[in-house]
Amino acid sequence: xxxxxxxxxxxxxxxxxxxxxxxxxxxxxxxxxxxxxxxxxxxxxxxxxxxxxxxxxxxxxxxxxxxxxxxxxxxxxxxxxxxxxxxxxxxxxxxxxxxxxxxxxxxxxxxxxxxxxxxxxxxxxxxxxxxxxxxxxxxxxxxxxxxxxxxxxxxxxxxxxxxxxxxxxxxxxxxxxxxxxxxxxxxxxxxxxxxxxxxxxxxxxxxxxxxxxxxxxxxxxxxxxxxxxxxxxxxxxxxxxxxxxxxxxxxxxxxxxxxxxxxxxxxxxxxxxxxxx
Amino acid sequence: xxxxxxxxxxxxxxxxxxxxxxxxxxxxxxxxxxxxxxxxxxxxxxxxxxxxxxxxxxxxxxxxxxxxxxxxxxxxxxxxxxxxxxxxxxxxxxxxxxxxxxxxxxxxxxxxxxxxxxxxxxxxxxxxxxxxxxxxxxxxxxxxxxxxxxxxxxxxxxxxxxxxxxxxxxxxxxxxxxxxxxxxxxxxxxxxx
Numbered sequence: 001x002x003x004x005x006x007x008x009x010x011x012x013x014x015x016x017x018x019x020x021x022x023x024x025x026x027x028x029x030x031x032x033x034x035x036x037x038x039x040x041x042x043x044x045x046x047x048x049x050x051x052x053x054x055x056x057x058x059x060x061x062x063x064x065x066x067x068x069x070x071x072x073x074x075x076x077x078x079x080x081x082x083x084x085x086x087x088x089x090x091x092x093x094x095x096x097x098x099x100x101x102x103x104x105x106x107x108x109x110x111x112x113x114x115x116x117x118x119x120x121x122x123x124x125x126x127x128x129x130x131x132x133x134x135x136x137x138x139x140x141x142x143x144x145x146x147x148x149x150x151x152x153x154x155x156x157x158x159x160x161x162x163x164x165x166x167x168x169x170x171x172x173x174x175x176x177x178x179x180x181x182x183x184x185x186x187x188x189x190x191x192x193x194x195x196x197x198x199x200x201x202x203x204x205x206x207x208x209x210x211x212x213x214x215x216x217x218x219x220x221x222x223x224x225x226x227x228x229x230x231x232x233x234x235x236x237x238x239x240x241x242x243x244x245x246x247x248x249x250x251x252x253x254x255x256x257x258x259x260x261x262x263x264x265x266x267x268x269x270x271x272x273x274x275x276x277x
Numbered sequence: 278x279x280x281x282x283x284x285x286x287x288x289x290x291x292x293x294x295x296x297x298x299x300x301x302x303x304x305x306x307x308x309x310x311x312x313x314x315x316x317x318x319x320x321x322x323x324x325x326x327x328x329x330x331x332x333x334x335x336x337x338x339x340x341x342x343x344x345x346x347x348x349x350x351x352x353x354x355x356x357x358x359x360x361x362x363x364x365x366x367x368x369x370x371x372x373x374x375x376x377x378x379x380x381x382x383x384x385x386x387x388x389x390x391x392x393x394x395x396x397x398x399x400x401x402x403x404x405x406x407x408x409x410x411x412x413x414x415x416x417x418x419x420x421x422x423x424x425x426x427x428x429x430x431x432x433x434x435x436x437x438x439x440x441x442x443x444x445x446x447x448x449x450x451x452x453x454x455x456x457x458x459x460x461x462x463x464x465x466x467x468x469x470x
Binding site: 016017019021023029031037038040041045 | 299303304307308309311312317320321324325328329330332333334337394396397398401412413416417444447448451
């Protein structure tokens with residue numbers, strides 16, 4: 001039953017309104033979706049998934065981690081020493097599981113190991129949420145060969161800029177060389193730990209998007225990445241700081257930030273120096 | 278609650294959750310699309326596109342509670358683009374065929390209803406797609422101005438204005454039809470001339 005206040009013409013509801021309403025129900029009441037419609041939809045989805053899988057072969061494991069910021073799940077190609085093509089699958093959630101820093105112990109209990117982390121940074125960023133990402137390495141047949149849980153902490157400050165911090169264990173076959181990759185804009189040495197900073201151009205496009213000649217040329221540069229799945233074409237700049245310490249991979253990342261690479265590297269330094277609890 | 282759970286599962290990439298949501302919404306979306314675009318072929322294309330977009334873009338839905346409005350929004354946008362692309366908003370020939378199709382029932386009830394449907398349908402299809410979508414959601418889905426505004430991505434004032442104009446045109450069309458010799462009176466849930 002409609003609420004009277006919502007029914008715009010409720011007071012004027014007359015015989016013609018009844019005629020229209022009844023006619024709508026009569027006209028459409030016998031229409032039912034056919035089995036063929038569902039089969040067509042499933043075929044379309046299979047095609048789209050194949051297209052996405054193909055396009056994601058351009059991703060490195062590092063860029064996949066980047067994508068988790070914006071999507072609930074993503075596929076990519078893992079770069080593992082001494083192995084063929086494997087797919088890196090990360091499944092996260094949109095909403096944080098914990099919102100207080102003191103709950104980090106609960107999150108660590110869930111993932112099964114402790115991580116370096118801080119509640120806030122000297123530049124004003126404060127923790128806003130903690131959640132868990134399910135990671136796995138899958139072979140080309142889609143079978144899981146290795147899986148682990150990763151922790152993600154979100155940080156924010158005035159102006160709506162957000163930074164995500166990830167911490168996970170190295171997969172078998174991963175090492176500093178494969179994690180860092182060939183694209184490095186700046187580095188910072190913190191004791192024995194090397195932190196690298198890279199700025200990527202991240203072009204989000206709809207699933208049906210056809211690559212332009214300029215896109216293909218840009219993709220030759222490892223700084224440039226195409227991501228399928230958005231409703232419109234959008235260019236984003238992604239800032240990433242990455243380091244490997246004690247068998248763990250740590251990274252900080254955020255889209256379209258106003259901070260410099262040096263500022264992000266200093267945030268990484270604060271985690272390395274003050275993050276052990 | 279069940280729908281919320283399914284939407285959350287779909288956001289995690291669960292195809293079975295998608296299938297369950299499809300079952301829940303397939304007929305309502307197909308009927309809405311049919312009422313808005315006026316023929317079954319286009320309606321099926323619109324619904325197919327809507328569900329594919331739903332599956333591929335579910336990650337962009339911020340709150341699971343808003344799933345229904347979001348899904349209707351995709352349907353409306355798709356229908357809007359479809360009618361614009363086809364360059365025809367009133368597929369009259371299809372409407373006529375649909376309305377005249379009989380299933381062998383020759384009772385007075387069926388005949389009168391078919392006449393009523395034809396008359397209303399012709400009047401509704403005389404509206405542009407924006408007004409038609411508002412009218413369908415208002416009468417068929419029994420949605421409030423606030424809910425329609427969310428789907429059409431406009432203000433409640435715009436919705437009220439569109440409904441006011443659409444209803445005016447619709448009733449004028451019905452009056453013209455009536456002047457042609459048919460005055461409808463509702464008795465026992467049926468319309469008799």
